[in-house]
Amino acid sequence: MKSHIGKFLVLLGFAMLISAAALCVHNIQEGRNAGAFAQTAVSAIKQNLPEKTEEPVQTKVTTIPEDLFAPYETTVTTAETTAEIVIDGRAYCGYLLIPVLGLELPVRSNWSYPALKESPCCVSGSAQTRDMVIAAHNYPAHFGRIGTLGSGDQIVFTDADNNRYSYSVAYIEIIAGTAPEQMFSGQNEEWDLTLFTCTLGGQNRVTIRANMTADDSKT
Numbered sequence: 001m002k003s004h005i006g007k008f009l010v011l012l013g014f015a016m017l018i019s020a021a022a023l024c025v026h027n028i029q030e031g032r033n034a035g036a037f038a039q040t041a042v043s044a045i046k047q048n049l050p051e052k053t054e055e056p057v058q059t060k061v062t063t064i065p066e067d068l069f070a071p072y073e074t075t076v077t078t079a080e081t082t083a084e085i086v087i088d089g090r091a092y093c094g095y096l097l098i099p100v101l102g103l104e105l106p107v108r109s110n111w112s113y114p115a116l117k118e119s120p121c122c123v124s125g126s127a128q129t130r131d132m133v134i135a136a137h138n139y140p141a142h143f144g145r146i147g148t149l150g151s152g153d154q155i156v157f158t159d160a161d162n163n164r165y166s167y168s169v170a171y172i173e174i175i176a177g178t179a180p181e182q183m184f185s186g187q188n189e190e191w192d193l194t195l196f197t198c199t200l201g202g203q204n205r206v207t208i209r210a211n212m213t214a215d216d217s218k219t
Contacts, residue, residue: 035141037118041106042095044087049162082126083160084109093122094159096134101145107134107157120195124184127157127165130192130212133183138206143197147172147206155193155210167193167210175205183207 084091091109098105111121116137125131136143155167170191175182183196183205191209199206 034118034137034139038105038141041087041090041092041119042104045085045092045095045106045160048085048087049158049160051162082109082128085160090115090118092119092160093126094157096120097156097158098146098149098153099156100149100153103141103145105136105142111135127159127163127193132157132192133194133196136195136197138197138200143195143206146195146197146208149208154213155195155208157193166213168213170209170211173207173209174199175207177203177205 082093084093086092092106093109094107096105096107097103106119108115108119108121111123115121116135120134120136120142123133123135125133138144149169149172151169151171153169155169157165157167159165175196177198183194192212193208193210195208195210196205198204
């Protein structure tokens, strides 16, 4: 009897190892696909950017979303005044550059779980109103390495009107997945841009806070 139980446990352990390996391979492939998609999308966005015509308007907003949990439950649309570039039926508000990580990523205008599998998404706000919040999966080719950013590192966002906004990382914090309201609290006074992604276990959010340093819209 004991020998049968032992064999069963061995087989069970082996099956669990096979499942874990298969999941690991799936996640790696999914991340690679997401990275390849991002590069193609960024190239298409750049080709569709308009010529610069006027300076962007930069103003601070004075309110935060009424339902702070909504961004984690439903698709959230950015401000109606935010321009978009539509490629293959997908609307993008611009693209993000993080030089120190060698990342150049498209940013979808609307947040949704299916969209996040392809590229980072704008959860709320905009560069113009200096309250943009961008989320992405923790794929290495997306936001998986943002936790290694340091104070002063540069982040650049170019919107669909070809306005370029430069930011400097202020600090990094870990926010509990059960407290999404903290992703927005204090945004009108402390930071102009927030990037976040899940930790490997999915329980917390690695969160980057950055402030605008200059308007490079003419470059």
